[in-house]
Amino acid sequence: MPPDIWYAVEIGAIAFFAGAFGAMVGIGGGLFLVPALISFFGVGTAEARGASLVAVCVTSIAGSLVYLRKDLVDFFRASYLQLPTSVGALLGAFMGGALDETVVRLLFACFLLYVTFRLWIPEQQEFQQTSRSLSWKAAILACLAGGIISSLLGVGGGIIFVPVLVLLFNLTPQRAAATSTYLIGLTAAASGLIYQQMGHMNPKIVIPCVLGILMGAMIGARTAPKVPAVLLRRTFSVVTFLSALILLDKVIRSYWTGA
Amino acid sequence: MTIGKMTWYVMLMGLLLIITLAMIPSTDQAFIVVALVTPIMGGVTTAVELLLKRQLWPGISLLCAIILIIATVAINLFMKGHQ
Numbered sequence: 485m486p487p488d489i490w491y492a493v494e495i496g497a498i499a500f501f502a503g504a505f506g507a508m509v510g511i512g513g514g515l516f517l518v519p520a521l522i523s524f525f526g527v528g529t530a531e532a533r534g535a536s537l538v539a540v541c542v543t544s545i546a547g548s549l550v551y552l553r554k555d556l557v558d559f560f561r562a563s564y565l566q567l568p569t570s571v572g573a574l575l576g577a578f579m580g581g582a583l584d585e586t587v588v589r590l591l592f593a594c595f596l597l598y599v600t601f602r603l604w605i606p607e608q609q610e611f612q613q614t615s616r617s618l619s620w621k622a623a624i625l626a627c628l629a630g631g632i633i634s635s636l637l638g639v640g641g642g643i644i645f646v647p648v649l650v651l652l653f654n655l656t657p658q659r660a661a662a663t664s665t666y667l668i669g670l671t672a673a674a675s676g677l678i679y680q681q682m683g684h685m686n687p688k689i690v691i692p693c694v695l696g697i698l699m700g701a702m703i704g705a706r707t708a709p710k711v712p713a714v715l716l717r718r719t720f721s722v723v724t725f726l727s728a729l730i731l732l733d734k735v736i737r738s739y740w741t742g743a
Numbered sequence: 744m745t746i747g748k749m750t751w752y753v754m755l756m757g758l759l760l761i762i763t764l765a766m767i768p769s770t771d772q773a774f775i776v777v778a779l780v781t782p783i784m785g786g787v788t789t790a791v792e793l794l795l796k797r798q799l800w801p802g803i804s805l806l807c808a809i810i811l812i813i814a815t816v817a818i819n820l821f822m823k824g825h826q
Contacts, residue, residue, distance in 0.1 A: 538778045542761060545754050545781055552751040559746050559789060563801035566786070570808040574815050669782030674812040676779045681819050687771030694778065695765055 488688065495525065496692035499539065503700025508708040509720045512640035512668070513697045514540055515599060518592065519727040523734070527689060529588045533580065533638025534684040535693040537676040540640045542694050543701050544669030547662075556662035561653055565645075566670060568624045572631020573671045577678035580636045590735045592637050596728035599643060603721035623652045635675035640668040746796055750788045757781030783809060 498520045499513065506513035514536040521532035551557050580588065626648045634641030642664045649660035679685060708716065757777065764774040786809050793802035 538775055541778050541782055542758070545758050545761075545785070548785070549751060549754050549758065552747045552754070555745065555747065557747060559793060560798065560801050563789070563793060563798075563805040566808040567804050567811070570812055574812065670786045670808070670812070673779045673782040674815075676775075677812070677816045678819060680775060680779065681816065681823060685775050687775065690775055691765055691771065694761075694774075 496696035499696025500700035503697035504704035507701040507704030514639035530684040534679040536638035540672040547665040551662035569631040572628040576632035576635025577675035593731040
C-alpha cells in the first residue's frame with residue numbers, strides 16, 4: 485500500500501477509537517482525537533482542531549438524524565441558545581488563529597483535567613451538586629463560553645451544554661443530550677468555516693478522521709449499554725488524564741527548547 | 744406536521760452527499776464544504792419550520808445566528824481577498 489493510504493488508515497483507526505470512546509461516555513470524540521493527532525502523528529494543533537471540527541459536524545448530523553426521528557430535540561431552547569453559542573464559536577475561531585500553539589495545548593490540557601474531574605464523579609451526583617438556580621443570563625454566558633471553548637479547542641462542547649440544559653431548563657439528560665447534539669453541529673460549522681478560510685483544513689487528515697469517528701461512534705453507541713457506566717466513566721477519566729499529561733509534557737518541552 | 748421533519752430530510756440528504764463525496768477521489772474540498780454547510784442548511788430549515796409554526800422569536804433568534812455566521816464568513820473572505 486502507498487504511504488499515503490497507510491497514513492489515512494492509521495488516522496482512521498485512531499479516529500475510530502476516539503469516536504467509540506466518545507460515544508460510550510457521551511462526550512464526543514474530539515476530546516480524544518485532538519490530543520491523539522497532536523501526540524502520535526505530529527499534526528499541528530490548528531490542523532488537528534480543524535479536522536476535529538468537521539468530524540463534530542458530521543457526528544452531529546448523524547446524531548441529530550436519530551434524535552429528530554425520536555422527537556427528542558428541544559427546538560425552542562436550542563434556537564435561543566444558538567445565538568450566544570455561535571457568537572462564542574466565531575470569537576473562538578479568531579482567537580484560535582491568533583494564539584500560539586503552545587498556549588492552545590496548555591488550554592487543551594487544562595480542559596482535559598476539567599473533563600477528568602467531571603468523568604470521575606458519578607453522573608447523578610454531578611447534577612445534584614448545584615441547585616436549579618441558574619438564570620437565563622448564566623445560561624447565555626455558559627453557552628458563549630461553550631462556543632469559545634468548542635471553537636478554540638476543536639471539540640463539540642457537549643460537556644458544557646448538557647449540564648446547562650439540564651440545570652436551567654429541567655430537561656431530562658437524554659433530551660439535553662439530543663438538544664446539545666443538534667446545537668453543536670451549527671457551532672462547529674461556524675468555526676470550521678473560519679478554520680477553512682485560514683487554511684487549517686488538510687483533507688488527508690480530515691477525511692479519515694470523519695469516516696473513522698463516524699463508524700466508531702455508531703459502534704460505541706451500541707456497545708455502551710453492555711458495559712457498566714461507572715466503569716466506563718472511570719476508565720475514560722484515566723484516558724483524559726493521561727492525554728492531559730502528554731500535552732503538558734509537550735508544552736513544558738517546547739517551553740524549555742523555545743520551539 | 745411537527746417541527747424537525749423537514750430538517751431531518753435536509754440533514755439526511757447532506758449526510759448521504761458527504762458519504763458519496765468521501766468515496767469519490769479528488770472531491771476533498773467539496774467533502775469538507777458539504778460537511779460544514781449541512782448543519783447550517785439544517786439550521787435554516789429549522790428556522791423556517793419554526794416561523795411557519797408561528798414560533799416567531801425562536802425562529803428569528805436562530806435566523807440571526809445563521810446570518811451572523813454567514814456574514815462573518817463573507818467579511819472574512821472579503822478581507823482575505825483584499826490582503
